[in-house]
Structures are given as structure tokens and as C-alpha cells.
Amino acid sequence: SGPQLYQQNCAFCHGDNGQGRPGAFPPLAAHATELAKTPEGRAHLINVMLFGMQGPVRVRGSTYNGVMPAFGQLSDEQIASILNYILNAWGNDKLLPRDHRPITAAEVRSARNATSRPTPQQIGDLRSRINVP
Ligand code: HEM
Numbered sequence: 001s002g003p004q005l006y007q008q009n010c011a012f013c014h015g016d017n018g019q020g021r022p023g024a025f026p027p028l029a030a031h032a033t034e035l036a037k038t039p040e041g042r043a044h045l046i047n048v049m050l051f052g053m054q055g056p057v058r059v060r061g062s063t064y065n066g067v068m069p070a071f072g073q074l075s076d077e078q079i080a081s082i083l084n085y086i087l088n089a090w091g092n093d094k095l096l097p098r099d100h101r102p103i104t105a106a107e108v109r110s111a112r113n114a115t116s117r118p119t120p121q122q123i124g125d126l127r128s129r130i131n132v133p
Contacts, residue, residue, distance in 0.1 A: 002081040002082055002084060002085030003085060004087075005074070005078055005082045005085070006082055006085050006086065007079055008080065009071060009074070009082065010028075010039055013025040014027070014028050014080070014083060015027070017029060017090055018031075018032070018086060018090045018092075020059075022034055023062065023063065023064070024064070024066060025066065026057065026059035026060075026062075026064045026095045027059065027060060028086045028090075028092075029089070029090040029091070029092060030060070030090075030091070030092065030095060031132075032045065032083075032086045032087055032092060033087060033092045033095040033096050034095075034132040034133060035130070035132065036087055036096060036097065036100055037097050038130065039110070040126070040129070040130050041130050041132070042103070042107075042110065043110065043111065044054065044123070044127055044130060045083055045103070046071040046079070046083070046091075046103065046107060046108055046128065047111060047118055047123050048068060048110045048115075048123060048128075049070075049071050049072075049074075049079045049083065049108075050070060050071070050072045050079065050083065050108070050111055050112055051070050051072065051117060051118055051119070051120060051123055052067070052069050052070035052119050052123070053067075053068040053119040053123045053124050054066070054067045054068065054070075054121055054123075054124050055120075055124025055125060055127070055128070056120055056124070057127055058132075059132070060133075065107075067130075068120070070111065070120070075105075075107075075112065076105040076108040076109045076112065077105045079105075079108045080102075080103045080104055080105045080107070080108050084102050084103055087100070087102075087103070104108070116119050
């Protein structure tokens, strides 16, 4: 389930409550939802999970420059579950756009099967063009 998968795969870095770790791991609480507001951000959430990410990223006023490992070994369903969990946990549900729709396994599958898969570096570069507050 989403909470269990989060605990097993993500909490070590992003924290039990999605709070992150200052200077090292960006928070997901009050942040993952910012990425759910645009199609590019939504695609980014999926790509980060499948392929990882590296390069500087600005999140809620702090810059992070680390490496996020890929979780492509998880199934499409598991990745969708984790993303839907982080988009709704810790009060994030109240920050989602009104027209938000849950991320589906089919969306994850099509990103996984894309003919050109982005590298972690490319995902970082694309991220820098997504404006979040
Ligand atoms: C970035 C989620 C596991 C370290 C991110 C981002 C998301 C995310 C959505 C992008 C933030 C943004 O672009 O604004 C998750 C989830 C995980 C997970 C759901 C579990 C499947 C981990 C683990 C680590 C980690 C285990 C540490 C080993 C990082 C780092 C970044 C990041 C360092 C920033 C990368 C950069 O500086 O370019 N994570 N993460 N994450 N994550 Fe994770």
C-alpha cells in the first residue's frame, strides 16, 4: 500500500512526515502538490520515480543538489500508489488543485515505455524549467 511503500523506499531520505532534511533532501510535504499543478510537473513526478534525478533544484526557498535514485524496479501500480500517497499525505490533500486526478498506473507505464528515456541529469534540467513558488 502507499504508506508502506513510502516507509520502505522514501522515508529514510524524505522523512516520516515528508519533511525532508534541510540542505540534503527536499521536502515533499507542501511541495509535491506544487508539481501536480501543471502537466510538466505531473510528468516530472513520474519521471523522478522511474529514472531518478540529479542537479540543482530549488524547493521552498532552499537549493538541493543531490542524487535521487531511480525506483524503476517498482511496478507501475506501486509507483502510482506512492505518488498518490505523497500527494495526499501530511495535509497535501488540501493543497491539490480542485481538478486534480489521481496518477494512474497507465500514465506510469507510458512514461516507462517512452522511446527516449531521460537521464537523471536531463530530468534535473527539465525540472529547472518548471516554475514552483
Ligand atoms: C527529489 C520523491 C526516495 C533523495 C525528489 C523529488 C520527488 C521525490 C518527487 C523531486 C522534487 C522536485 O523536483 O521538486 C521521492 C519518493 C521516494 C524518494 C516518492 C521513494 C520512492 C528518495 C531516496 C533518496 C532521495 C531514498 C535518498 C537516497 C532525493 C534527492 C532529491 C530528491 C537528493 C533532489 C535531487 C536533486 O538534487 O536533483 N524525490 N523520493 N529520494 N530525492 Fe527523492
